[in-house]
Amino acid sequence: MSLEWIVRIVSEYWPMFLRGAGVTLLISIIGTLFGSLIGLVIGVIRTMPMPARGIKRILLKTVNGILAAYIEFFRGTPMIVQAMVIFYGTALAFGIHMERLTAAIFIVSINTGAYMAEIVRGGIISVDKGQYEAAQAIGMNHFQTMMNVVLPQAIRNILPATGNEFVINIKDTSVLNVISVTELYFQTKSVAGNNFRYFEAFFVACIIYFIMTFTVTRILRYLERKLDGPETYTLNQMQVATPEDMLRLTQRN
Amino acid sequence: MEPIIEVKHLSKSFGANEVLKDINFSVNKGEVVCIIGASGSGKSTLLRCINLLERPSGGQIIYKGENILDDKHDVYKYRQKLGMVFQQFNLFNNHNVLSNCTVGQIKLLKRSREEAEEVALRYLRVVGMEQYIHAKPRQLSGGQKQRVAIARALSMDPDVMLFDEPTSALDPEMVGEVLKVMKLLAESGLTMLVVTHEMGFAKEVADRVVFMDQGVIAEEGPPEQIFNNPRQERTREFLKRVLNA
Ligand SMILES: Nc1ncnc2c1ncn2[C@@H]1O[C@H](COP(=O)(O)OP(=O)(O)O)[C@@H](O)[C@H]1O
Ligand SMILES: [Mg+2]
Numbered sequence: 001m002s003l004e005w006i007v008r009i010v011s012e013y014w015p016m017f018l019r020g021a022g023v024t025l026l027i028s029i030i031g032t033l034f035g036s037l038i039g040l041v042i043g044v045i046r047t048m049p050m051p052a053r054g055i056k057r058i059l060l061k062t063v064n065g066i067l068a069a070y071i072e073f074f075r076g077t078p079m080i081v082q083a084m085v086i087f088y089g090t091a092l093a094f095g096i097h098m099e100r101l102t103a104a105i106f107i108v109s110i111n112t113g114a115y116m117a118e119i120v121r122g123g124i125i126s127v128d129k130g131q132y133e134a135a136q137a138i139g140m141n142h143f144q145t146m147m148n149v150v151l152p153q154a155i156r157n158i159l160p161a162t163g164n165e166f167v168i169n170i171k172d173t174s175v176l177n178v179i180s181v182t183e184l185y186f187q188t189k190s191v192a193g194n195n196f197r198y199f200e201a202f203f204v205a206c207i208i209y210f211i212m213t214f215t216v217t218r219i220l221r222y223l224e225r226k227l228d229g230p231e232t233y234t235l236n237q238m239q240v241a242t243p244e245d246m247l248r249l250t251q252r253n
Numbered sequence: 254m255e256p257i258i259e260v261k262h263l264s265k266s267f268g269a270n271e272v273l274k275d276i277n278f279s280v281n282k283g284e285v286v287c288i289i290g291a292s293g294s295g296k297s298t299l300l301r302c303i304n305l306l307e308r309p310s311g312g313q314i315i316y317k318g319e320n321i322l323d324d325k326h327d328v329y330k331y332r333q334k335l336g337m338v339f340q341q342f343n344l345f346n347n348h349n350v351l352s353n354c355t356v357g358q359i360k361l362l363k364r365s366r367e368e369a370e371e372v373a374l375r376y377l378r379v380v381g382m383e384q385y386i387h388a389k390p391r392q393l394s395g396g397q398k399q400r401v402a403i404a405r406a407l408s409m410d411p412d413v414m415l416f417d418e419p420t421s422a423l424d425p426e427m428v429g430e431v432l433k434v435m436k437l438l439a440e441s442g443l444t445m446l447v448v449t450h451e452m453g454f455a456k457e458v459a460d461r462v463v464f465m466d467q468g469v470i471a472e473e474g475p476p477e478q479i480f481n482n483p484r485q486e487r488t489r490e491f492l493k494r495v496l497n498a
Binding site (some may be wrong): 126128130131134137139140141148149229232234236 | 304306308329330331332333335336337339341342343344345346347348349356357358361383384385386387388389402405406409474
């Protein structure tokens with residue numbers, strides 16, 4: 001009977017499932033984090049205003065070209081294939097044997113980076129142009145404008161999309177079993193193979209994946225609401241100033 | 254009189270569209286200059302060229318004796334010395350009222366938080382918004398937003414304030430509160446360059462009025478001349494149109 005087998009598999013193999021889930025979470029959390037950082041940096045570079053002429057213009061054009069190629073390439077090929085190419089490719093080309101977990105985090109990071117770069121760029125563009133101009137008008141440069149005004153708003157706007165990337169990563173790290181990373185799918189496959197109980201083992205994995213994605217989604221919702229801050233504000237202690245006071249205060253030397 | 258900003262032979266084209274043609278004028282220290290003119294005549298573009306939000310196509314902008322269009326000139330330092338007030342307010346949406354007025358001081362002028370807040374509070378008091386320091390821009394009315402925007406610009410201790418139709422996006426009942434603040438600033442001796450459709454304000458407050466038409470300065474003079482004895486036919490026609498509207 002299936003139910004009996006499920007109970008048996010869980011009670012016997014729970015440490016394997018738990019370790020698998022832990023590795024899956026680790027890879028997707030770090031991958032999403034690094035991926036978002038890559039996306040932020042690329043998004044800021046790709047929205048820089050193009051200098052009118054000179055060496056800086058050529059430089060920025062070249063960098064933009066390279067970044068566009070990176071984005072297109074990683075969005076246009078399956079992560080499972082990227083994993084194989086990068087893992088075996090680095091071994092072949094440089095004789096480097098990447099540690100499997102490191103390789104997994106590396107692959108998820110640059111893959112997520114490609115998607116996040118476009119998400120961040122969209123987020124930056126969606127911030128009202130007047131915000132950028134007002135920051136420029138008080139004398140901020142592109143970097144200061146981004147850090148103090150545009151990115152905080154862009155990040156808030158792209159939070160739902162970033163959470164979505166995170167959830168996708170939790171699910172898609174399963175493809176990394178092709179390079180034998182001991183994430184949840186890989187562990188489940190071992191459990192199933194040991195007992196020839198495929199349905200039961202993967203049913204358990206299914207539940208665990210769902211619990212992880214569901215929890216993450218809820219936490220992110222909560223964070224979004226928290227970030228938006230309170231709907232009301234308190235009035236500051238009133239200090240009555242006469243027009244004469246005000247004039248004196250504005251008197252310029 | 255000592256000019257703070259001198260515009261010489263300034264031109265600006267967007268593609269084939271020549272929006273500003275051979276503009277020459279200056280703003281002296283302590284002076285209030287109002288720019289009037291029909292919509293599309295290039296007033297905003299002129300203001301945006303002066304603080305380099307638009308790159309002029311030709312000519313010179315002399316600030317304290319230096320041409321700021323020289324490649325080696327520090328654009329960012331220069332912009333710190335010009336306060337800009339936009340038609341659409343453009344308060345930083347991720348900052349509250351107080352922090353809108355301190356972020357530039359802290360990040361650009363390297364003032365301490367305490368000093369920046371002191372300066373900010375002083376100007377927020379001037380514009381009558383010191384009660385609202387904890388509010389976010391989305392929680393304010395248009396008139397309140399614009400008064401905070403003025404305080405934000407003043408907090409940087411600018412040499413000149415540029416206003417681009419500061420009351421045009423406001424509901425009629427809020428225009429007065431903003432004009433009142435601007436009048437106060439003018440009386441305090443602040444140098445101001447104001448693009449406006451408020452003819453009453455220009456008449457009363459301006460030391461000099463510049464009338465723009467189709468990308469050129471058509472007439473320039475004291476308000477008495479422009480409003481009572483315009484020398485150009487097109488000035489007369491423009492005024493007739495707006496004053497009878
Ligand atoms: N970024 C731009 N690109 C192309 N044309 C523009 C741009 N900004 C302004 N213009 C054009 O320049 C002319 C002057 O505009 P503007 O300076 O905004 O006039 P005003 O402020 O006097 O109403 C208009 O014909 C407008 O269409
Ligand atoms: Mg305009």
